[in-house]
Amino acid sequence: MLSRDIGLIGYGNSIYEKRATRTEYSYLAEAARGALASAGVDKSEIDGLAISSTTLPPDNAATAAEYLGLALSWANVSTAGGAGAVISSINAVEAIEAGKANYVLCLAGGAQDMASFQNRITKFNAAVVDYLTPHGFGGMNGLFAIITRKHMERYGTGREQLGRIAVHQRANARYNEQALLRDPMTMEDYLAAPVIADPLVLFDCVLPCSGAEAVLIGPLDRVAKKKRVRVLAGAERHNHPIGEVAPLSGGWEVFRDGLYNAAALAPRDMDFVQAYDDYPIMVAIQLEDLGFCEKGEIGSFLAANTMTLDGSFPLNTGGAQLSCGQSGGGGGLITLVEAVRQLRNEAGPRQVKNATRGLVSGYGMVGYGHGLSASAMILETVS
């Protein structure tokens, strides 16, 4: 059980850019300043730091502390790629409860562009270097195309059904100045886009970019009631199912019941979902695994629902990565930052009406064929 007195008290983000005009630390620092300002907490009070970034190594949380001028009693670097920011935030609540720190800043982001991304993914980890890169595997697009086709062929999931995720998220992004892709997109636009790795087309694939996000974790009573966001439950799972190359589940289904039980809530109680969206198929699999529909029934679920922020199933209400871009490990925090913004009723023109509870899920660390790490948390406004 997570502490009910410690939670999310600040959030911030940097600008997003297609090409890096600054260093990684510069983006992270901009996001960090925003998070502290939104909480009214001074830099000198920060004694915990957690970073989730796939582009930061060989730097780490200690070298980041040096750059940012922070002295720390708790430091953490995630190993879980796009699942890492949610996990770091859960760990931060636990670290504060254990007395290891008072205020923990969680950062995620990266400075990259398409060319540096394409180079990096050929060296992503040992299994990729030795057993995928020599095949010219086409990066993550090739791998998630295989998973997408498998889901379509096994369950009859349709391209237009999955495409509704990309199209509706783009509609949400129109109200997000941070999003790199804000032009309106119709289903016809989506279906007519160039094929990248069939069945995936251009708008199924995230745009690598530069940018960062931050959240501040601390005692909830430090901030005004309307700014308090409580973490009701959180969980992670790695390398599940064991031994599969292109699985149609990602591990969320293993901890789902425990997650909802800890929160004493059910999927129908969520006012929105912010899901990790490297590809629509993974959003679809997260929604199945997290119990919003049965396994294999996501196609009809998507057809029956509208995922816009004023729709029947508000999903990725700021447009998320498919519209904002994927800033390395920042992808795992953009969803959490959006959730906090919504729960504080500070989302402006993209505010989901009366949103008091939401689910955020993370996914990442691609190994030999698929992402190995899954995470999720359930959040609630206190007031």
Added chain:
Amino acid sequence: MTTPHAKPAYPQPRETPTNSPMLAAWREGALALQKCDACGHVFFYPRSVCPKCWNPRLLWFRSDGRARIVSFSRIYRGLPNAFADEAPVVLAELTITEGALMLARVICDDAGAIQSDIPVRLLSMPEATRYPLPTFTLD
């Protein structure tokens, strides 16, 4: 001497004590797989212990080189330079007859002929030597 327009070489796997029997077999056009001497698990990629039971006694054997396509993609864009002029590159999840799952290229003049659940076999020599890792073609 290479010209600026020469096609770059394929990236090569790093040869280690663990994977060298597999790479050596492939230089002869064969697929070598590991089988756990304790639990019988057959797997890819090469490891120093069985990922099922952690037994370190693993036996190398040569597969018959036949497999079925589980799922696949024809990759048209975003390919590294060494592969760009071969688009579409067909990458497939395969079930090898002896039980292992692997990801591998399937070479086929007509990429439109690729389907899920059809049989494939290892490329024959000497074409096989062109590719850094075990590579397949339609059976």
